[in-house]
Amino acid sequence: MGTPTDVRAGTWSPLRIGVFRVLWLAVLGSQVGTWMQTVGAQWLLVDRPGAAALVSLVQTAGTLPVVLLALPAGVLADSLDRRRLLIWVQLFQLAIGVLLTGLTIAGQMTPALLLALTFALGCGMAMTNPTYQAVIPELVPRDQLPSAAALGSISVNLARAVGPAIAGVLIAHTGVAAVFGLNAATFLAFAVVLFLWRRPRADDPAHRPEPFLAALRAGGRYVRHSPALRRFLLRIQLFVLPAVALWALLPVFASQRLHMGAGGYGLLLAALGVGAVLGALVLPRLRTALSDNQMLAVGSLIYAAALAAVALVHVPAVAVIALVPAGLAWMAVLSNANAGLQLFLPHWVRARGLGTYQGAFFGGQALGAFGWGLLAERAGLVPAMLTAAGATAAGAATIRFWPLIATRHLNRDPATPWPEPALTVEPERFAGPVVVEVTYVVAPANEPAFLAAAAALRRTRMRTGAVQWGLFRAGEQRHELTEVYVVPTWDEHLRQHTGRLTGADAEVDHRVRALAERPPRVIHLLPAGLTP
Numbered sequence: 001m002g003t004p005t006d007v008r009a010g011t012w013s014p015l016r017i018g019v020f021r022v023l024w025l026a027v028l029g030s031q032v033g034t035w036m037q038t039v040g041a042q043w044l045l046v047d048r049p050g051a052a053a054l055v056s057l058v059q060t061a062g063t064l065p066v067v068l069l070a071l072p073a074g075v076l077a078d079s080l081d082r083r084r085l086l087i088w089v090q091l092f093q094l095a096i097g098v099l100l101t102g103l104t105i106a107g108q109m110t111p112a113l114l115l116a117l118t119f120a121l122g123c124g125m126a127m128t129n130p131t132y133q134a135v136i137p138e139l140v141p142r143d144q145l146p147s148a149a150a151l152g153s154i155s156v157n158l159a160r161a162v163g164p165a166i167a168g169v170l171i172a173h174t175g176v177a178a179v180f181g182l183n184a185a186t187f188l189a190f191a192v193v194l195f196l197w198r199r200p201r202a203d204d205p206a207h208r209p210e211p212f213l214a215a216l217r218a219g220g221r222y223v224r225h226s227p228a229l230r231r232f233l234l235r236i237q238l239f240v241l242p243a244v245a246l247w248a249l250l251p252v253f254a255s256q257r258l259h260m261g262a263g264g265y266g267l268l269l270a271a272l273g274v275g276a277v278l279g280a281l282v283l284p285r286l287r288t289a290l291s292d293n294q295m296l297a298v299g300s301l302i303y304a305a306a307l308a309a310v311a312l313v314h315v316p317a318v319a320v321i322a323l324v325p326a327g328l329a330w331m332a333v334l335s336n337a338n339a340g341l342q343l344f345l346p347h348w349v350r351a352r353g354l355g356t357y358q359g360a361f362f363g364g365q366a367l368g369a370f371g372w373g374l375l376a377e378r379a380g381l382v383p384a385m386l387t388a389a390g391a392t393a394a395g396a397a398t399i400r401f402w403p404l405i406a407t408r409h410l411n412r413d414p415a416t417p418w419p420e421p422a423l424t425v426e427p428e429r430f431a432g433p434v435v436v437e438v439t440y441v442v443a444p445a446n447e448p449a450f451l452a453a454a455a456a457l458r459r460t461r462m463r464t465g466a467v468q469w470g471l472f473r474a475g476e477q478r479h480e481l482t483e484v485y486v487v488p489t490w491d492e493h494l495r496q497h498t499g500r501l502t503g504a505d506a507e508v509d510h511r512v513r514a515l516a517e518r519p520p521r522v523i524h525l526l527p528a529g530l531t532p
Contacts, residue, residue, distance in 0.1 A: 014148045019197060020139040026193040027132060028155040030090075033186030034125070035163025036170070037097075038062065039266065040179035041118055042251045043171055044104075045111060054111055055251050059244075059369040061115045063362035065122035066129065070359025074352035075216050077131040079209040082351075083199040086131055090191035093124035097184025104177040124187075129358050134351035137342070138199075142413075146287065146339040153335035154280040158273060168266030211430075214492070218465065219352030225462035228405040229353060232341055233360040235404055238395040239300055239333055240364035245388030246272075246307050246326060248369035249376055257381060258316045271320045275327025283335055293403045295336050300396035303329035304389045311385035334361075344407045346502050347414060348495070411503025417510070418497050427526050432489035433467075435525035439474075439482045440516040450481065450515040456508045461485045464500040465492040479517075490526070 015021045038058060045054040076085060100117050103109050133152075140148045170178045210218065223229055254265040286295055306326035313319050338357075345353040376384040427434075442450045451471075458469045466485040474480040487493040501509075513520060 012147070012151070014140045014144050014151055017140055020136075020148070022193055023132075023135075023139070023197065024151060024155060026190045028159060030128075030186045030190045031155055031159035032163040032166070033183035034121075035159050035269070036167040036179045037100075037118075037121065037183040039164045039167035039251075039269070040171060040176040040183075041114055043167075043265075044109065044114060044176055055248075055373070057115055057370065057373070058118055059248055060366040061118040062122040062125070063366040063369075065119060066126040066362035067359045067366060069123060069126040070130070070355040070362075071216060071219055071352060072355075073127045074130045074134075074219060074355025075210075075212055076127070077134050077351035077355070078219075078349065079212065079215055081199070082131050082135050083194055083197060086128060086135075087191050087194045089124050089127045089131075090187045090194065093121055093128075094184055094187040094191065096120045096124070097180060097187055101177050101181040101184060104175075104180055126358075126362075130351045130355035133342070133354045133358075137347065137350065142343075145342050146284070149339035149342050150280045150283050150335055152338065153283075153331050154277055156276075158277055162270070162273070164266035164269035164273075165263075166266075168261075168263040172261065172263055210491075210495075214488070215352070217488075218492070219349055219356070221465070221467070222349050222353065222463050223356050225459050227459070228344060228407050229341075229356075231402065231405050232337060232344075232357060234402055235296060235399075236334075236337055236357065237360050237364045238398060238402075239296070239392070240361055241368040242388045242391035242395060243300075243303055243307070243330065244365045244368035245372040245385055246310065247365075248372050249381060249385060252376065253310075253381055253385070257314070258319060260316055264316060267316075267320060268323055271323035272327035272330070275324035275329075276331035277327075278324070279328035279331035280335060283332060286332060287336065287339075292336060292340060292406070292408070293399050296333055296404065297396045297399050299329040299333040299336075300392055302326075303333070304392035304396070307392060308386055308389035311382050311389065340404075340407060344410065344412060346412060346500065348500050411507065413503045414499050415501045415503045415506035416498060417501065417506040420497065421522075421524055423524065423526075425526060427490045429491045429494075430489045431527055432487065432492070433527070434487045434490050434493050435484065436487065436493065437482055437484050437523040437525065439480055439521045439523075440512070441477075441479055441518055442481050442516055443479065446515045447481075450512065453508070453512045453515060454481075454483070457483070457512050460501070460505045460508050464496050464505065493524075 015024065041058045042055045045058065096117055100109075100114075103113065103117075136148050136152075137145060166182075167179045170182070223233075250268055251265055254260040254268055258264065258268075260268070290298065303326055306322050306329065309322040310319050310326070313322065341354065341357055342350075372384055372388060375387065379387075440450070454471050458471075461469050462485075465487045467488055468486040470484050472482050472484060474482060487496070
């Protein structure tokens with residue numbers, strides 16, 4: 001039986017790996033800078049006319065690029081050298097940070113320009129997030145991925161605790177330009193760490209880069225034909241859309257209702273961050289004691305209660321206390337979802353899947369922040385925050401109808417259950433389309449079970465490359481059932497043979513074949529223009 005010491009060791013164990021530790025610290029520094037940048041940008045606008053909407057637009061401008069670039073960023077991260085990609089993105093963000101600092105010092109920063117440059121930094125974040133997340137499984141063993149995900153949440157929320165506090169002090173004593181300049185320095189530091197990291201070269205031909213458009217379509221097919229991933233995306237949006245009201249409206253709430261300055265706003269964000277760090281520390285115990293759906297429900301209800309409590313208080317100290325459980329619940333819901341997704345996604349599509357998830361997450365933040373800002377302008381801060389609390393609780397109630405699909409038990413290791421095709425014609429790599437016919441002889445007694453298993457087989461084929469799939473009965477042989485599926489190119493089909501299938505996919509394939517009388521007959525139909 002695990003002891004508390006064991007749980008703590010599990011949480012921190014990836015930090016014993018040197019490369020992961022250095023990169024984690026670099027990312028933590030960059031995240032601290034990002035939160036400082038957000039606080040500085042919001043504080044520049046807090047006294048402008050229409051402050052509630054403008055302040056909310058800062059978050060929208062920073063997160064909207066993640067929605068627009070989520071899948072393309074994942075494609076690049078799955079196709080290019082991730083280390084080099086990360087370096088160039090940090091240098092781009094460094095240039096934007098320097099420009100922000102210079103314009104602020106010169107007194108030329110207008111709201112429109114501030115939002116435009118925030119959008120540019122968001123583009124860099126859109127490229128960084130899925131790329132770095134996809135690197136993590138290269139750095140730590142699979143059994144430490146939940147701990148690595150928890151450490152990712154700790155870094156995000158430690159940044160929330162430290163970044164706003166530092167920003168508040170700097171704004172109060174030196175001004176917003178110092179905040180923007182320090183954020184730019186964190187991008188430089190991250191780029192230097194990446195430059196010094198010597199990532200092992202991947203020589204496995206099964207992991208050769210995919211053409212951009214083909215990889216983009218493959219990522220989209222995986223999302224469409226993965227019920228578990230689609231449910232992850234639905235649940236994260238149902239939580240984030242209402243829950244983001246707290247983050248979006250907190251600057252205005254601190255200024256107008258609690259009458260706090262920049263330092264006080266930093267203290268409120270620090271309380272959220274402290275709660276989130278505490279949540280990350282207890283997450284291993286929670287994952288052991290609760291199912292994913294139970295954790296989602298409990299976390300959503302705690303967050304809703306804390307949001308309602310914060311909306312009703314007038315005393316800053318009480319607001320600080322109420323924000324700690326809100327931060328804990330926010331972290332528990334999101335970190336558990338991130339860990340579950342890291343463990344679920346196959347290696348070949350991991351960055352694309354994470355990019356899609358982050359697009360849903362940040363898209364919910366961008367739309368939610370804008371919507372709650374407008375509602376606060378028209379109905380007032382307290383009614384908007386109470387409405388958001390009610391919507392968060394209502395989202396928890398929908399778990400009964402749309403629960404997360406259990407994935408912890410699935411084997412996600414790469415599998416190669418199929419033999420190499422034995423062809424007399426050698427097709428070009430991108431020749432296509434390719435039609436694959438798999439003919440099974442099925443006894444009448446096994447046919448109902450076979451048809452049921454074939455439904456899962458269809459999803460496996462479509463997730464890993466097929467664009468059409470059908471199951472047909474031979475008119476001349478009543479016990480022959482032929483599976484027919486179309487793959488865009490020969491390259492796509494070879495990827496099904498050499499790395500796209502997981503252990504869970506192989507189990508589905510084995511179940512179908514076990515219900516047949518003998519091994520199936522497989523025929524590959526190639527374009528007629530090919531010559532032997």
